[in-house]
Amino acid sequence: MQFSERYGYKPIREIIQKESINTNLKNSLWNTISECIFNEYSRPYLARANLISGSNLESFFKLLFHSYFKKRIDQIPYSIESTIAEIDTLFFKTYKWYEIYDFIEACLDYFPFDLDEKESFATLLNSCLEIENSVYRIINYRVTEITSEQEIQSIEDALINTNPYSGVQQHLNQSLKLMSDRQKPDYRNSIKESISAVESICKIVTNEDKATLGKALKIIEDKHGLHAALKGSLSQLYGYTSDADGIRHAMLEESNLSYIDAKFMLVACTNFINYLIEKTT
Incomplete structure (x- = not known):
C-alpha cells in the first residue's frame, strides 16, 4: 500500500x-x-x-x-x-x-x-x-x-468528522489500510482498529479516558439519550470483537475472517461515530 x-x-x-x-x-x-x-x-x-x-x-x-x-x-x-x-x-x-x-x-x-x-x-x-x-x-x-454508495459515504464522512480527533481518525485510517492492503490484507486487526475508533470517540465524548466501552455507552445513554436498541447493538459489536474468531486474543490458528467481515465492521463503526459526533456536538 x-x-x-x-x-x-x-x-x-x-x-x-x-x-x-x-x-x-x-x-x-x-x-x-x-x-x-x-x-x-x-x-x-x-x-x-x-x-x-x-x-x-x-x-x-x-x-x-x-x-x-x-x-x-x-x-x-x-x-x-x-x-x-x-x-x-x-x-x-x-x-x-x-x-x-x-x-x-x-x-x-x-x-x-x-x-x-x-x-x-x-x-x-x-x-x-x-x-x-x-x-x-x-x-x-x-x-x-457488494459495497453500496451509502457505505462508502459513511467512511468518507467519518474521516472528515474526526478531523478534530486525531486518535479516532488514526484508528479509522489504520482499519481502512489493513482491510484494503493489496499485498497482505489483515482483516482481524482491521476489525480491531474499527472498534478501537468507537472506543476512542466514546472516551472523548464522555471525558472518561479509562472508561470501558460498556461504561462509556451508559454515560452517553444517560447524558444524551442514546436509544437502548442502539446501545445494545454497539455492545454486541464489542462482544463480537472480543469473542468471534479470537480477534482480541493472541491465537495461533489462522483466522477465517474475510473482506466482508472487515468492511461490515468499518461501516458499522463509522455510522455510529458519525451519529455520536452529530448528537453530542
Whole structure:
C-alpha cells in the first residue's frame, strides 16, 4: 500500500473502486481474459496461420461480434492477433469503466470451454477484483455490487468528522489500510482498529479516558439519550470483537475472517461515530 493510502491522503473512492477501474485493475482483468480465453487458442487442423475460421475460438468470436459488438461476423479479422488487437483498442482506449464490465459479462456468457474452466475463469476474475479493492464481484456469472454508495459515504464522512480527533481518525485510517492492503490484507486487526475508533470517540465524548466501552455507552445513554436498541447493538459489536474468531486474543490458528467481515465492521463503526459526533456536538 502506498504512502498516500496508508495515511489517508488518497480519496476513499480511489482506494475502494466504485464506478471506476484503475490501470492496475484493468490490466489484471485483461490478463485474466487473455490467459483463460485468448491464449487457449488452437489453430484449425493443418492451417499454417493463426486463423479464426475453423479454430476453437471461432464460435466465441462470432457470438461476441454478433450479440455483443453488434457487428457483421464477416468483419471479424482473419487472424487471432488482429482480432485481439481490435478488442484491445476497445478495452484500453475506448471503453468506459462500465463497458469493461459489460465486456467481462459477455466473455462469461460466451465462454468457449467447459463449465469447470468457466468457474476457474470467474474465480480468477474475482481474485483480481478483490486484490484491487473493487466494490464488484462475479456472482452467478454477473458483475454484482457488494459495497453500496451509502457505505462508502459513511467512511468518507467519518474521516472528515474526526478531523478534530486525531486518535479516532488514526484508528479509522489504520482499519481502512489493513482491510484494503493489496499485498497482505489483515482483516482481524482491521476489525480491531474499527472498534478501537468507537472506543476512542466514546472516551472523548464522555471525558472518561479509562472508561470501558460498556461504561462509556451508559454515560452517553444517560447524558444524551442514546436509544437502548442502539446501545445494545454497539455492545454486541464489542462482544463480537472480543469473542468471534479470537480477534482480541493472541491465537495461533489462522483466522477465517474475510473482506466482508472487515468492511461490515468499518461501516458499522463509522455510522455510529458519525451519529455520536452529530448528537453530542
